[in-house]
Amino acid sequence: MACEDDDTLGATHVIDPSGEVIIILQNANAPFAVWRASIQSSAAKKEDDTNEGIRIRVSAKHLILASPVFERALTGPWKESISLDQEGSTEITAENWDIEALLIFLRIIHCQFQFVPQEMSLELLAKFAVVADYYGCQAAVGFFSRIWVQDRIIPKTYSRDLILWLWVTWFFNLPDQFRDATSIAMSQCNGEIYPLGLPIPCAIIEQMNAVRKSSIQSLYCLLDGRRASLLHGERGCHFECRAMLYGTVSMHMHDNQLFWPGILGQSYEKSARSTETVRRPRWREPCADNSNTANNRRLHSCPDCNFNRLLGDVEQSVKGLKLQSFTA
Template identity: 45%
Template sequence: MNPPSHVINLDGEVIIVLLNADSLFTEPSEDMITHRFPHNLPELNDTIQNTAKDMKRPEDYIETPKTIFGGKRKGKKKKGGYKNVRAPLEPISPPTEEPAIAEEYAIAEAPAIAEAPAIAEEPAIAEEPPAEEPIEQPFETNLVFESANRGYFRIQVSAKHLMLASSVFRKILTGSWKESITFLEKGSVEITAESWDIEALLILLRAIHGQQYQIPRKLTLEMLAKVTVLADYYECKEAVYIWTTTWIDALGEELPKTYCRDLFLWLWISWFFQLPAQFKDSTSTIMSLSNDWISNLGLPVSDKVTEAMNNCREEAIDNLIRRLHQTRRDLLDGSRGCGFECSSIMYGALTKEMQLNNLLSPRPTPPFPSLSYKCLVQKVLSFKSPQWYSRPSSYSSYGSSHHHICLHSSFPFLFGTLNEFIRGLDLHNLNG
């Protein structure tokens, strides 16, 4: 049998077999201007795939107290970016050959480990690559794992810890799946997972096992997103909530001001950890800068959030375009403008500017493709206001003409102050 590449719990009855650990994480959408990441990350819409493949080292595992974990919980239905959270499972055969990575990170010798005391001598932990140290430099640590196409890992974990922390693992091990039957019969089992980032999975598993001293105090935004996606997927948020302040403070990053993938990672993290300020900021920037229908990039952000952002964006754009058209009608019927010349000149100028900026005919309609709210505001702010001279008043001492100025004689007067950013969403409203 293949030895575990990582040992979280030396007496663990479960081997999590991670396949395709070098898969892609969220892909940026086409309208994003930058931030295509240089390394591969797992996709989010993957299924947990499990096998009932027997473990071949029963002496390494204890008998599971079946009666303790016998309860079967109903799982909540997943929403958002998830598909097939707990897919009906086609057994997946692990690679027949032991990958090179397994040797590099493997426990040296099983017997030697077995003789060592429990936590202190988990060789895999002691020999962890730099990725297990507090992550200070983005990407560098990931390259350690990904440079050799190492997509296959075996992680030894405790069934008890998994089931206490995660309702998903509890269902896998106690439900009607083949894995749970195998586990009940043999006291050990392999559970196959696919396409997760190995480093993120190890962080989560150590949090589940209470090994706080093995958890990095500082994560990159990318890694934090991966860990929280895993925690959400396996329904064990409580295992990582304790790290909220530490990880968020250690990020030390301001939210991006451009429409990029990092912005959505922040959206996800602020939603997961329930951070009102970051949630408001990220939704504001996304809604203001998106020039099309806003997706969740495959992140498990609630559909409510995506829907609210799209509604807000469309409403803001629609309202401003309505103002333009209403103002034009008001100038046409003379309800705005201080007189015939004033309304006529402003009507003509506004008509020309709207046509020039593709806002008149055809009138833009939802979902307003290729138009962001910020861009729309900038267009309106760029409208050139006409200048013309009024006749000198008969009461004027000098009889010279002057620039006409009234409440309607320029576009800034007509439209007032325009903010380029839509107000962000309130977290508590969406939670309610």
């Protein structure tokens, strides 16, 4: 990507040598999708992040044709449009964009596909999608999702990368990948799911948090319901059996933080896995002839001692959301 210090308009990057517009990027490479509360050091910014801003020379016609945001700025009753009409050139200010993502975006809308990378990291892809989304160019760049997303190794655990991937799947309209990403997030997150400042629609985040909470609540209700059935004599074959199983389930719920509302502080996946590790109590009781000698006692066994039967099949993950539900 060309750099011309002697360009007549003072451009640092030149997309179109005869372009009439200078985009001045302020605060380039600002902290992006911060996972923790700490703010990235300014030292982590790239070398070309200067106080004066990065100047990029581009074509007004290409900007207007590609982006409704640029179209409004360059054809409406604004100073940028007036300057373009009267002086033949103008400046537009942008803020916080990653410079590499912005340049890739501008190359695409200027049809300079030979400069567009065939592969991008997930980080850069997410940054590019934020730029393209802001300028209203989802349709114009959608084709490249086939190149950048195919054969990508996607995150399998709840992490910052998973939220970046969730954003990418939404922006590029990838329903299968979106469903998988939301499933992992809702299954593995141990608290509120946050968009990290990404423009993921609020409806998606709200639905994910609601489904996560309701799924965990259903799991708790299953366990507490089984305890209640033992307490009220609906399960277990006699008093001792009910008492032993009730105590076992209660202790297991306590030891694994499965009581409400503490259960909300851990992931659905962890809680669901713990239902498979209930320790089966073992005790002996007299045989049918009521003889109480050591040789005439047997291990108690009844169907409800099988906790798989008592609790039933528990889904080990939360079903992902349908992208179509948010695009209608």
